Structure formats: structure tokens, C-alpha cells
Amino acid sequence: xxxxxxxxxxxxxxxxxxxxxxxxxxxxxxxxxxxxxxxxxxxxxxxxxxxxxxxxxxxxxxxxxxxxxxxxxxxxxxxxxxxxxxxxxxxxxxxxxxxxxxxxxxxxxxxxxxxxxxxxxxxxxxxxxxxxxxxxxxxxxxxxxxxxxxxxxxxxxxxxxxxxxxxxxxxxxxxxxxxxxxxxxxxxxxxxxxxxxxxxxxxxxxxxxxxxxxxxxxxxxxxxxxxxxxxxxxxxxxxxxx
Amino acid sequence: xxxxxxxxxxxxxxxxxxxxxxxxxxxxxxxxxxxxxxxxxxxxxxxxxxxxxxxxxxxxxxxxxxxxxxxxxxxxxxxxxxxxxxxxxxxxxxxxxxxxxxxxxxxxxxxxxxxxxxxxxxxxxxxxxxxxxxxxxxxxxxxxxxxxxxxxxxxxxxxxxxxxxxxxxxxxxxxxxxxxxxxxxxxxxxxxxxxxxxxxxxxxxxxxxxxxxxxxxxxxxxxxxxxxxxxxxxxxxxxxxx
DNA sequence: CGGAACATTGATAGAGCTCAAGGAACGTGG
DNA sequence: CCACGTTCCTTGAGCTCTATCAATGTTCCG
Numbered sequence: 001x002x003x004x005x006x007x008x009x010x011x012x013x014x015x016x017x018x019x020x021x022x023x024x025x026x027x028x029x030x031x032x033x034x035x036x037x038x039x040x041x042x043x044x045x046x047x048x049x050x051x052x053x054x055x056x057x058x059x060x061x062x063x064x065x066x067x068x069x070x071x072x073x074x075x076x077x078x079x080x081x082x083x084x085x086x087x088x089x090x091x092x093x094x095x096x097x098x099x100x101x102x103x104x105x106x107x108x109x110x111x112x113x114x115x116x117x118x119x120x121x122x123x124x125x126x127x128x129x130x131x132x133x134x135x136x137x138x139x140x141x142x143x144x145x146x147x148x149x150x151x152x153x154x155x156x157x158x159x160x161x162x163x164x165x166x167x168x169x170x171x172x173x174x175x176x177x178x179x180x181x182x183x184x185x186x187x188x189x190x191x192x193x194x195x196x197x198x199x200x201x202x203x204x205x206x207x208x209x210x211x212x213x214x215x216x217x218x219x220x221x222x223x224x225x226x227x228x229x230x231x232x233x234x235x236x237x238x239x240x241x242x
Numbered sequence: 243x244x245x246x247x248x249x250x251x252x253x254x255x256x257x258x259x260x261x262x263x264x265x266x267x268x269x270x271x272x273x274x275x276x277x278x279x280x281x282x283x284x285x286x287x288x289x290x291x292x293x294x295x296x297x298x299x300x301x302x303x304x305x306x307x308x309x310x311x312x313x314x315x316x317x318x319x320x321x322x323x324x325x326x327x328x329x330x331x332x333x334x335x336x337x338x339x340x341x342x343x344x345x346x347x348x349x350x351x352x353x354x355x356x357x358x359x360x361x362x363x364x365x366x367x368x369x370x371x372x373x374x375x376x377x378x379x380x381x382x383x384x385x386x387x388x389x390x391x392x393x394x395x396x397x398x399x400x401x402x403x404x405x406x407x408x409x410x411x412x413x414x415x416x417x418x419x420x421x422x423x424x425x426x427x428x429x430x431x432x433x434x435x436x437x438x439x440x441x442x443x444x445x446x447x448x449x450x451x452x453x454x455x456x457x458x459x460x461x462x463x464x465x466x467x468x469x470x471x472x473x474x475x476x477x478x479x480x481x482x483x484x
Numbered sequence: 485c486g487g488a489a490c491a492t493t494g495a496t497a498g499a500g501c502t503c504a505a506g507g508a509a510c511g512t513g514g
Numbered sequence: 515c516c517a518c519g520t521t522c523c524t525t526g527a528g529c530t531c532t533a534t535c536a537a538t539g540t541t542c543c544g
Binding site: 065067068069071072073075086087090091095096115118119122123125126128129130132133134135136137139140141142143144146147148188189190191230 | 307309310311313314315317328329332333337338357360361364365367368370371372374375376377378379381382383384385386388389390430431432433472
């Protein structure tokens with residue numbers, strides 16, 4: 001059974017801007033169905049020319065790029081509310097892959113209708129551009145992190161950022177949030193080796209700043225972590241849902 | 243004297259898509275003037291809420307982020323045809339700074355008209371989104387480079403990428419292109435120390451792969467460099483001019 | 485000529501990588 | 515119910531790459 005946009009659970013979350021009746025009707029038409037996928041399966045492949053675009057409804061995943069020799073860089077985590085496939089939509093092909101880490105539910109849109117969206121729904125088109133600009137902003141921050149920070153700083157940055165995103169989605173319980181990723185994923189996100197990722201995590205645990213076990217991330221001292229991250233961490237802002 | 247959009251020298255370059263008469267007229271109205279700035283001066287500051295947006299017409303610059311303790315990450319080079327200020331346009335404030343490395347000439351647009359562009363010029367709105375997606379793609383590639391590659395690989399990647407961008411703009415003469423940046427800028431781009439940047443550059447020189455002196459970058463063996471870069475380097479594609 | 489900005493080079497130290505091994509948790513099949 | 519394989523996490527040892535420190539060279543300009 002397909003979720004109706006009007007009842008979309010994400011709309012109830014504060015961080016998403018409300019749509020007016022008209023926009024809602026349009027999105028409902030734009031929406032072509034729902035896709036449920038298992039954990040570990042691939043949503044979109046780098047280089048693919050997918051006819052479909054998605055918005056994550058439930059579950060978590062990863063965006064990543066693969067180098068020719070197999071090295072992998074995780075570009076971002078995928079959380080509910082994230083739009084997937086913008087690159088394929090405007091550039092014709094995906095520049096990274098997207099895979100599900102947990103089971104996921106995705107809203108499916110038809111790429112061919114993207115152009116009609118631009119013509120008839122300028123607000124929604126603006127929102128799309130906004131989403132792209134936000135992603136660009138995030139990637140710039142990630143770039144600064146990998147380029148300038150050491151392992152402890154990177155990990156503090158990465159985990160706080162993730163935690164705050166969860167917070168904005170109502171996934172946080174006290175000082176805890178879900179974290180379904182492996183240490184290898186974290187390593188590929190932060191540009192560290194698996195071994196060093198593990199040792200760095202240990203240091204943060206021993207300093208009583210956080211714990212990470214059984215898929216749960218707990219921040220015992222967020223302030224100290226923000227201090228370590230050396231980058232001003234801005235609150236997650238209200239954003240359009242696509 | 244202000245360049246007329248119809249005579250814009252950039253329009254003659256193959257890499258930019260042609261505008262039709264209507265679009266051209268709109269862009270001409272959108273354009274509010276030209277700004278000439280000296281080398282070393284700042285175009286936009288991180289955090290600034292600029293009422294103006296720009297397109298680079300001539301000259302080269304840098305986009306960069308500054309960390310609280312002064313470390314700096316160059317996010318990208320700015321070349322003619324690049325749009326500057328999209329983030330301020332859609333998000334309200336710049337997330338990185340832009341500074342001129344050489345003297346520059348910029349087209350000036352009024353940010354307040356951006357919304358009218360979305361409403362009345364869906365093609366141009368689409369182009370803007372396209373530009374944002376391209377930048378996102380580039381940043382993803384840069385992230386993979388800093389996260390996964392060593393110094394030699396990073397430098398090969400960075401310099402080939404830059405060379406190819408110059409090539410698409412007709413700035414290449416044989417195997418040479420202008421490179422007005424300091425080694426410190428390159429270091430801050432690649433996430434390396436100045437000293438190591440210098441030594442890595444020396445290695446590439448000694449292997450006869452390139453030279454870099456007096457503001458001129460020469461690629462003696464582009465194929466070998468591409469080999470080193472370990473990332474598939476795609477040709478620069480035709481793109482909209484904004 | 486003196487100073488400033490940038491490039492270059494050598495020496496040393498340390499952060500992070502690789503290799504290697506072992507442990508814990510879990511599912512599967514006999 | 516136990517043996518076994520698989521996946522992931524953990525830990526130690528040694529080595530490499532890159533950072534830092536320090537000094538010198540070069541060019542340009544006032």
C-alpha cells in the first residue's frame with residue numbers, strides 16, 4: 001500500500017517546510033509509487049542513466065564513489081527525506097552510487113516529468129536547486145574536513161554531523177541515535193584506514209566522549225566533540241521536502 | 243564600457259551552449275553591470291549575504307573555506323564562465339569565500355531577481371540547477387581524491403583537471419596553460435603541506451611529466467598523469483552559461 | 485640596498501597505513 | 515546442539531608517507 005503524500009510521515013517533522021495544497025497535489029501526481037529494498041542492495045549505480053528519481057522515506061543508506069582500483073569514498077549518508085538522483089535528473093547520469101544500509105522505503109518519481117516540474121512549479125524547482133546547493137555546501141565542508149583535519153577531528157565532525165541530522169529527523173533518544181554503518185563505512189567516509197578508524201574510535205571512547213556499539217551511537221559530551229571538530233557546526237535548517 | 247551579452251566573448255566558446263534570442267534578452271535585463279577587481283581582492287566572504295551574484299568573465303580566482311584556527315581549504319578554482327554566489331542566491335548566505343587571484347572582470351546580477359528567473363525562465367532555472375549539480379559532482383570527485391589518494395595522485399588529478407578546464411575555455415596553447423596560483427594555494431587545494439606540495443611537484447618534474455614555472459603549467463605527458471590520477475577523468479561537457 | 489613574497493631543500497618526528505593475528509557474534513548445516 | 519564459516523571488531527608491530535622545523539635561494543620592488 002502506497003503512502004499518500006498528504007499523509008507522508010515526513011511532513012510532520014518540523015525540519016521540513018510545509019507544502020500548500022497545490023504543491024501537494026502536484027507532488028502526488030509526480031509520485032509514481034514506492035520501492036522497498038533490502039539492506040545491502042544498490043539503489044542507483046554510478047554511471048547509470050536511471051529513469052527514476054527517489055526520495056528516501058525510511059531507512060538509511062550511503063552515497064559513494066568507487067575508484068578504478070576498488071578504493072571507495074563515501075560521499076554522504078542517506079537519511080529519510082533525502083532526494084536521490086538529482087544528478088541523473090539534470091546531468092543524465094549518476095556520478096556516485098547509492099546503496100541501502102538498512103532496509104529502505106523510497107518514493108519513486110519519474111525523471112521525464114522533471115522538466116514539467118520546472119515549467120509549472122517554479123517553487124518546487126527552486127526547492128530542487130536549494131537541495132543541490134545544500135549538498136554542495138555539505139560537500140565543501142566535508143572536503144575541508146578531509147583536507148585539513150586529523151583523524152580525531154574528522155571523526156568528531158562526522159559523528160556530530162550525523163547525530164545532528166538524526167536529531168532534526170526525530171531519530172534521537174536522549175543522547176543516542178541509530179548508526180547502522182560498519183566501521184569500514186566510517187573509514188571510507190573519513191578517508192582513514194579501517195584500523196586507524198577503529199583506534200581513533202577507541203580514543204574517543206576512552207575519553208568518555210562517545211560510545212558506538214550495536215548500531216547505537218551515543219554522544220556523552222557533544223560540546224567537547226564540537227570543540228574537537230574545529231569547524232563551526234551549524235544547526236540543520238528547515239528545508240523543502242521533495 | 244559594459245559588455246553586451248550578445249557580444250559576450252564567452253558565448254563564442256564551444257563549451258557553452260548557445261542562448262536563443264529570448265533568453266539572451268532576459269539575461270541582458272538580468273545583468274546589472276560589470277565589476278573589475280584587482281588581484282588578491284575578495285569577491286564574496288563566507289557568511290556574507292550578498293545582494294549580488296556574479297559570473298566570471300575574465301581572470302581567475304579561488305573559492306575557499308577557512309577554519310576557525312586559520313587553516314584553509316580551497317574548494318575550487320574559479321575560471322571564466324563560472325557562476326559565483328549561487329549559495330547566497332538560494333540559501334541566503336555564502337558558505338565559502340571567493341577571491342581573485344588575477345585581476346578579474348565579473349558580470350553582476352541582482353539577487354532579488356533570481357526568483358523572477360525561476361518563474362519566467364524555466365530553462366534558465368534548469369541551467370542553474372544543472373550548474374549546482376555539476377559543482378556537486380566536482381566536489382564529490384575532489385572528496386574522493388583527498389580521501390583516497392596519495393600526494394602524487396592528488397597532484398596529478400588536480401593539475402589535469404585544471405588543464406582540461408582551461409582547454410575547454412580555449413586557454414591552452416599546445417601543452418601549456420596559465421596557472422596563476424601559488425604553491426600554497428595548490429597545497430590548500432590538495433590537502434597537503436606547502437613543503438610536501440613542493441617536493442611532490444619536484445618529483446613530477448623530474449619524471450618529465452610536467453613543469454610549472456612563471457605562472458605557466460606545461461603537461462609533457464598527460465597520459466601518464468591520467469594514469470597516475472587513478473580516477474577516470476571525464477571530458478568537460480558543454481554547459482549553460484549564466 | 486633592504487625587505488617581502490615565494491620557492492626550494494634537508495633533517496627529524498609523528499600520524500596513519502599495512503600486515504598479521506585473534507576475538508566476538510551470528511547463521512547454517514550436519 | 516555443536517562445528518564451521520563468515521563478517522565485523524580489536525589489537526600489536528613495523529614501516530611509510532607526510533608534517534613540521536629550519537635554513538637558504540630567488541625574484542621583484544620600493
